[in-house]
Amino acid sequence: MFDLKKNNTTPGTELTAGLTTFFTMAYIIVVNPLILSDAGVPFQQGFTATIIATIIGTLFMAVAANYPIAVAPAMGTNVYFAYTVIQAHSGIGYSEAFSALFITGILFFILSLTRLRSMLIRIIPENLKYAITSGIGLFIAFIGLRLSGIIKAHPSNLVGLGNLHSPSVVLALAGLAITLILITLNVPGAIFIGIVLTGIIAMFTGQLSFNKGFVSLPSLPEGLVAYNPVHAISDVIQFSLYPAIFSIILVTIFDTTGTVLGVAKQAGLMQGDKLPRARRTLVADSVGTLFGAIFGTTPTSAYIESASGVAAGGRTGLTSVFVALFFAIAAFFGPMISAISGIAAITSPALVIVGALMLSNVRHIVWDDFDEAFPAFIVILTMPLTSSIATGIAFGFISYPLMKMAKGKWKAVHPLVYIFAVLFVIQLVFFPH
Structure with a gap:
């Protein structure tokens, strides 16, 4: 199925590549539920939904397109969902907002089956594409600094420096320094390892405890969040959520397409300027988006962190299968991850660094x-x-x-x-x- 010999790879190499990609992007299972919780989504719901959407999207990428590209809820659209769609629209809760995401998933899936999606990519000015990604990166970094307390509200200047004597701020700065050093040394999975090491420091300083244990069976406290198209359309009309649908589709189109092409070029999968099985590749994130909305998470996208797995030798969809497998295993560590995400100082450095990586598009x-x-x-x-x-x-x-x-x-x-x-x-x- 994966043509390992044709692609000059082996199961062992694909396993190593899958593990590398997993550790590089594993921060999303901590950060994404944390952001969704700010919108009122129960952490366990967001945690399990994030993993389900990742597994479905990544497996579709593996089987349908045979590419070593992982799919997971995108940084950017999750922030937009939590801080714009929910908090800026009075009178709606996360269930109504997920109705908009459900309709978005349906429309996105239809778009991915047609040539319209590729046409939209061509007509949008290049500068605006880069600016959108960069702006989202700056926004994400700002959120990370605010959540950690490194910056705080100021009565006259709007924002100012936080209390550098605060234990949580010191922890956040230490976590940021650790992660930056790991990234500078090109350590695979630097962001995830940074979260782990910061968590260990938090344990020794009494800021983190695991009162609910480490493992448990995966669960969805709210069940299926959005699955009835008629009800979803009614919510969209009642709360005028059209701009949200339009903006999410626009951002996700640029994000996914740029990531897929970037990873494909690094892996040598391009044939000239064309990507074989491109339509199947673009459908993968739309499938993940649709199922993500059903279970309670934000739109999915191909992950640039997949490039780390490619660098480790991943060349086929078997790499993606292993990534999905590792995410499935992670689903049983909900209590541990919930405790870690509850300490903003542990997770906020990841937001700042992801924001910096996205801002690099300004060049x-x-x-x-x-x-x-x-x-x-x-x-x-x-x-x-x-x-x-x-x-x-x-x-x-x-x-x-x-x-x-x-x-x-x-x-x-x-x-x-x-x-x-x-x-x-x-x-x-x-x-x-």
């Missing part, structure tokens, strides 16, 4: 042309300052065609971008976050 932005640079700049700036990914995207899509028209380059902008601009104006005026 691809064309800064020399102001009509290209400013829309990208305003996206990156407004996401953390408004605590809204959708608002940042909106400002970018409105300013880009406006500046191009002013410069007489209106023909260089695809007609759909103008349509997006009008839609975003309507969103900001009538559906503000």
Whole structure:
């Protein structure tokens, strides 16, 4: 099934690659439920749903596309879900918000079966794609610093430096330093190992205890969160969640496609500029997104951390099978992971570092042309300052065609971008976050 000989690999190599990828991205089983809990989702629900969505999406990638690429809930859309869709919409709970994610999953799956998804990727200006990822990274890093207490609210300057004598702040800074050193030394799974080592320090300093033990059977306290399309559509209409659906689809399309192509190039899977079985590859994250919404987690995406497994020799879907297996084993360690995630100082360094990695996309932005640079700049700036990914995207899509028209380059902008601009104006005026 996986053509190991054809791809010059062995089961042992694929096992090592799968283990490497797992440890590199395992932080998501701690961080994602933590972010979802801020939206009111019970930790155990988010934890188990995260693992289910990861297993389903990754196995689909393995069997249908035969690629060593793991799929899991994406950093960025989980933040958008918790801090924009839920907290910025009064009167809705996480169950109503998951209705929007369920409809998003259905639409995303349909898009992935057509050429429309690849067309959308082509028409969106490159600078805006890089700016969206970078802005999300800055927003995630800001959240990590705030949760840890390294920065805090300030009465006149909005934000300021936190109390550096606080035990939790000291722990967070120590965890950040440890993880940065591990990353600098190119240690595989540096972020996950950093969380573990910070947790050990927290235990010795009395900040962490495991009162509920270490292992238990996986459970879903809330059962299936969203599964009835009629009810989901009703929630979307009642609470005007159209902008959320649009923004999540937009962000996930860019995130997944860029990650898949990046990992495929590193693994030597590309044939010229084309990726064989590309449509099956793009369907994998949409399948994970659909099932994730049903069980209670945010949209999935291909993970750039898969590149670590490729570097370890992974070349086929068997690597992804092993990744899914390790996530299934992790499902039995819910109490331990819940205790760790309950200490923000342990997990916040991971958010800061993931944010820094995402912000690296700014190097691809064309800064020399102001009509290209400013829309990208305003996206990156407004996401953390408004605590809204959708608002940042909106400002970018409105300013880009406006500046191009002013410069007489209106023909260089695809007609759909103008349509997006009008839609975003309507969103900001009538559906503000």
